Amino acid sequence: MSRETIQQRFRELQSYVGWTDLDAARVVMAAPLLEPHLPSIVDDFYAEIERHPDAQHVITEGAAQVERLKQTLIDWLRELLSGKYDEAYAARHWKVGYRHVAIGLSQIYTNMALSRMKKGLLRALRESWPGDEATLLNVVESLGTLLDMDLALIQEAYESEHNALLQRTERLATLGQVSGGIAHELRNPLNAIKTSVYFLSRAKNPAPEKTAEHLERITRQVDGANRVVTALSDFAKQPAATLSPFSLRECLDAVIATQPPPDNIALTISVADDLPKLMGDCEQLQIAFSNLLRNAADSIDDSGEIVVTAELQNGEVLISVRDTGCGISRDDLPRITEPLFSTKARGIGLGLAITKAILEKHGTGLSVESAPGEGTTFSLKLKAEA
Numbered sequence: 001m002s003r004e005t006i007q008q009r010f011r012e013l014q015s016y017v018g019w020t021d022l023d024a025a026r027v028v029m030a031a032p033l034l035e036p037h038l039p040s041i042v043d044d045f046y047a048e049i050e051r052h053p054d055a056q057h058v059i060t061e062g063a064a065q066v067e068r069l070k071q072t073l074i075d076w077l078r079e080l081l082s083g084k085y086d087e088a089y090a091a092r093h094w095k096v097g098y099r100h101v102a103i104g105l106s107q108i109y110t111n112m113a114l115s116r117m118k119k120g121l122l123r124a125l126r127e128s129w130p131g132d133e134a135t136l137l138n139v140v141e142s143l144g145t146l147l148d149m150d151l152a153l154i155q156e157a158y159e160s161e162h163n164a165l166l167q168r169t170e171r172l173a174t175l176g177q178v179s180g181g182i183a184h185e186l187r188n189p190l191n192a193i194k195t196s197v198y199f200l201s202r203a204k205n206p207a208p209e210k211t212a213e214h215l216e217r218i219t220r221q222v223d224g225a226n227r228v229v230t231a232l233s234d235f236a237k238q239p240a241a242t243l244s245p246f247s248l249r250e251c252l253d254a255v256i257a258t259q260p261p262p263d264n265i266a267l268t269i270s271v272a273d274d275l276p277k278l279m280g281d282c283e284q285l286q287i288a289f290s291n292l293l294r295n296a297a298d299s300i301d302d303s304g305e306i307v308v309t310a311e312l313q314n315g316e317v318l319i320s321v322r323d324t325g326c327g328i329s330r331d332d333l334p335r336i337t338e339p340l341f342s343t344k345a346r347g348i349g350l351g352l353a354i355t356k357a358i359l360e361k362h363g364t365g366l367s368v369e370s371a372p373g374e375g376t377t378f379s380l381k382l383k384a385e386a
């Protein structure tokens, strides 16, 4: 936060509590009376810290650091009592919260320590006060208000820096998670390609069918790697959808041509020939259907069935993709469309998040029903051409 913004926040605090130059003058009046007590107040401050391990653990350099900190705290108190509350003052006092986040001190200890220090200051003031009671009460009020404002400033600095730190940590964790997922997804096809290339470059007079098999394998693995890259760029781009009439049958055929189901899965597309055209962005919907079909296939271990149905209902078409795979647990169900959430051993967790985003652009959503051990049905509705 810039010095000007910090100063603005400090002014805002002053305005809220009705701080005036008279309060500042009263604090200045108290300063010489408090000066002789500052060392003992600061000693008490550090003696108490020693009794609390969670506060004490931030003292990492022993007695020398404590001596330095005592001097820092005395300087802080002198500045507090100086009566000069300008931009430099606000910036230095803001820095306390900022520094405490850096050393990993919980804000609670600052609150407690300040409360204890306030008690010490007010007691010292009462004990050394030479004037009348009414003026003393006014000075106590002004000093108390100043300490409250300082605590608010330190606390705000603490929260703002703490949140920034959390965001940085989360961003790094996300980056790690995504990189790990991508690395995993790309390493497998790359290894398979390497093995085939090794065979093709070393084999002496390989049988033509063997060569064809390896070339086909390389093509398949390149397609797989390409899909990962496409998923990532789809997620990054998320272009606007262009809605126009399209044939669901042709859209699904295009998906199946590039992503045929494995041999262990029986795929049935049950779309009536007279189904009206749908309104949508066929290219983007191909990504959505390809994700649903891939998930369905991935959920089937040995052998199973995937059935795609489409049914006209009041000007809309209900499309369902049902599989007889392992199903989704009740706990995972609410999270499956979250980006980076995946239950697969290999999987970045972007497929359903992209699918959901594409359907949202069509003004529709994705619903899911699942029975663990029995299978899952994903359903969505698209408008039929008017």
Ligand code: HEM
Pocket (backbone or CB within 6 Å): 049, 055, 056, 058, 059, 065, 069, 072, 073, 076, 095, 096, 099, 100, 103, 105, 109, 110, 111, 113, 114, 117
């Ligand atoms: C009224 C409450 C407190 C105030 C006003 C305060 C004030 C300060 C100030 C002015 C600094 C120096 C900031 C800078 O780098 O410019 C600082 C740093 C620090 N504070 Fe506090 N503090 C308070 C509570 C605590 C507590 C309860 C602990 C617990 C051990 C603590 C431990 C530290 C440590 C370890 C540093 C880093 C010092 C270094 O650089 O060695 N503070 N504090």
